[in-house]
Amino acid sequence: MKLVYLLGLGAFALGLDAYVTAGLLPVIADDFGSSVSATGQMVTTFTLAYAIASPVFATLLSASRVRVGLLGSLAVFALANAGSALAGSLPVLLVTRAFAGVGAGLYLALAAAAAASLVDKERRGRALAVIMGGMSSGTVLGVPAGVFIADHSGWRTTLWLVTAIGLVSFAGLALRLPALPAAASVSLKQRAQVVTDPRVASIVGVSFFAAVASLGLYTYFAPVMESESMGGVEGITPYLWAWGIGGVVGSVLIGTLVDRVRRPYTLVVGILTLLVLALLAVRFTASIHPLVALAPIAVWGAVGWALQVPQQNDLLEARGEKGGPVAVALNESALYLGSAVGSGLGGVAFSLGWDGSVLPLWAAGAALIALLLQLTAVRASVTRREKTTPAMALTGASD
Template sequence: MSAVRKVWLLTLGAFTLGLDAYVMAGLLPVLADDMGTRVSLAGQLVTVFTLAYAISAPLVAGLLSGARPRLLILVALAVFTLGNGATALAPSLGALLAARVIAGAGAGVYSAMSTAAAAALVPGERRGRALALVMGGMSAGTVLGVPIGVLLAEHTGWRATMWLLTGLGALALAGLAALLPQVPSQPAVPLRARLGAVADRAVAPVVGVSFLAAVASLGLYTYLAPVLAAAGGVGEVAPYLWAWGAGGVLGSVLAGPLVDRGAAPRVLVGGVLVIIAVAQAALPSLAAAALPGAVVALVAWGAAGWAAQVPQQHRLLEVAGDRGTVALALNNSALYLGSAVGSALGGLALGAGLPADALPWAAAAVAAAGLVLHMAAGRRSRVAAGVSTLGSYEHS
């Protein structure tokens, strides 16, 4: 079995993760009604999943960085699948919260380890494509899986959607257990080195840019329905969610080949941040003037938002050295923390009376801040490289 086909097995698991991470928001009204609780309380299911995901990725991947990646991938996917099964069976909101913590913890570890494994399974010149396949799986879970999951819940109940997730996870687990080869493990990383990755001057700015991009992109996505309703009177938001998700799949797939063909990851990241900011800032006006224009903006925003992470992951693997798995785990945590922070800030802003159609401007400002950080980090890297080169010349 070729290396690329083995990466496709990892992609199936990533698809299930993408579906699980985003479908719960669409299930909240049905789930809250079934559980006899408020949507705001049921929304904490998203919060605990996200936090468990964000915390588990760097913690477990760092602590067990010397362990066999194949075993960690299988165990993490098994925990994720069991968590979804427990969610489907949960009799109360408390049991649901506990089940979502289990699923989120498994998802966080699987995401970090599968990304590192995908990069290790292929030659260096195909690393970008491998990373893009895994990211594409997650974005495909959003664009294809979420509408199907919500439709299934509307007709057969939210538990049926969770059983669908459980079945997909079990299918990916069986395939990986049978066909995934041993993946080269990285050297064990001491505690001081793991903590040092957070403050590493090469790693921290990259992770910071990922965090700000997630705040801007994934945070605003949560409130796309009220934004379009306020800006353009849109009542049926599903086609626009599909447009954003389709852009995400396109961006994820195209970013990998661009990196492999020599496109500088630093330049790609800067470009997609510009596209995110411009598309978000233009969205309210386009939605008010012509809805097809809003679709174009959403496709561009979705493509840029998802494409950013392929060159970001590529950069981290280059600059982190033997702490690559830890750096990727930190980056995945930054994405989910950024999504949670963006959603929370958007909710607070709307609660304080900010018009919904002003949210894209706020998100665009955050994307612009990410661009500033990205450019500043790039300038420091060039200066440091120049000093190093000068020192080498003087001592030669």
């Protein structure tokens, strides 16, 4: 597990970079003299590039060069953040955010697959939880600190901090990470079969809509909480802490649950139900008093981060050694594509003059779609598998 924690360190840098910009939107918008909706597209470009890079580069990368891929993606990530810190205009910032997304997308897909391959099957859930825990820890520790630094030294200093952590992670992996076992060779036909597998498609669809809800709303956390209907919050740091701490707790505890629960389908249903209720509660509790909203915000963070561990585990189980990493990369792509769509729709809402308090309600609607998809398409695929497995076993026995 030591090597898994080393991979989790790189995920920490990614988690910080992916979400710290949500707390910096108003500051960056003021610096460039642009609107919040236009500046928010830097999150869209990052997540969209992430979504594209995860499956495309995971496909192109040789199965025997996992270590090279991990180090190369982390180097691109760090250099792109340096470019973001030096950006003199919003268009340049958008381009560098896209390159940062490419590096992040490839790294996390490879790190999740590598973590699963470094432990036995009984500890796979915990290994995946370490990677997601690194991402969420980057949020809970880095985002509030990044916002604090930006308030005192400017938003560029925060991005230099991200660059430094990325370079430290790169150095640590370069020095200590040995050659990783090569993944099984997967043909183009087998990759296509992964994409067209109904079970994979339904699981990935759930991840997409959950990300539209959870990560899309988080992009506009600051302007949403600044709405008068949400209490007119000026300092969002306590709320970032609540979301981030919830995320760490959820992503750490879920690994043990995944290893113990025999029906991950039911576990995901419970997580999505809590997500819908938490997003609804954010809007209504904030209208009472902003501090009351800290509780549902923490639950939102916990279940939002916890969801991806059983999703990844189910995909690895569904597709096995050959197709599992491809399915995980596809899921990561859907996760960040959902984030890009959610942040893009949020930008449209603000450009149309909508009040920020509406966004949590729309996010709850997207989470409800994910829950309904889990209750229908995913359940149907699980039922088919349960009926098929005994038949296959009997066929094998008769042979």
